[in-house]
Amino acid sequence: MIGQLSGxxxxxxxxxxxxDVHGVGYEVQMPMTCIYELPxxxxxxxxITHFVVREDAQLLYGFNTFAERSLFRQLIKAQGVxxxxxxxxxxxxxxxxxVQAVTHDDxxxxxxxxxxxxxxxxxxxVEMRDRLSNWGFATPATDAAPIDFGDLDPTVRSSSPRDDALSALIALGYKPAVAEKxxxxxxxxQPDSVSSEELIRLALRAM
Structure with a gap:
């Protein structure tokens, strides 16, 4: 079980x-609300990671806190999720x-x-109300000292922020026409320099 990655x-x-963890690249899928907070x-x-093994794939899902991972794990236990x-x-x-939406029947x-x-x-x-009654209260702290792995050139992306935002929304389940709109x-x-993460954030608000 891979429970955490630092790199x-x-x-x-x-x-x-x-x-990149000491020369090994790990692909991790994360909720947009977590990606917004990345450096x-x-x-x-x-x-913080959750490892899923299927017959055709091995997938890592990532989160910024143990509480977020805990919610993810509770969600995938729900019927049809x-x-x-x-x-x-x-x-x-x-x-x-x-959690607030569930608590207030929203x-x-x-x-x-x-x-x-x-x-x-x-x-x-109905299913999540009891499961989330103590959500987030008994999770380990996530604060850690800065990590220093030396210099590493970041990957250079050639696609535009608009294309990245569009691809992300479609990957999250939105229909192409809805995502493009x-x-x-x-x-x-927005300025030309707007990031794909900010475009996704604004697009989700616009829906």
Whole structure:
């Protein structure tokens, strides 16, 4: 079981990142709410991970805190929720916002997420209420001293922030037409230097 990775952040292609750990590159899928908080390329990073083994793939899902990983693990135990949908849910709202939605029976906020219909939202509220009663209170601390692995050139990406944002939203389950409309709306009034992470954040708000 791989529970944590510490290394250098060398690439971001939301919702996936690449971490170099002593010369070995690990591909990790993360919720957008976690990617927003990552450092710049070439900087030290530590992510808490959940390892999934399937017949056709071995996948790593990453989070910034143990509490976020705990929520992810509770989500994939819910009926009809796999890792991909759990990632989408945690990309559309922070872990705290999801817990608040469940606590207050806020089905309307959950149905706004791709792949979450009313029946799924209502089931999530019922199934997750008891599971999340002590969520986040008994998780290990995540503060750590800075990591120094020396100099490492970050991966250079050639695609545009718009293309990255569009690809990320589609990967999270949004239909291409919906994703493109949201990204185009998010770009209005933004400088050419706007990052893909910021475009994704704005696009999710626009939906």
């Amino acid at each position: 250098i952040l060398v690439a971001k292609q939301p919702p996936e990142i690449l971490i 710049e390329l070439g900087e030290p990073v530590r992510v 796999g890792p991909k949908l759990a990632l989408t849910i945690m990309s559309g709202m922070t872990a705290h916002q999801f 089905v309307s906020s959950l149905v706004k997420l791709p792949g979450v219909g009313r029946k799924t939202a209502e089931r999530l509220v 949201a990204v185009n709306t998010a770009r209005k009034g």
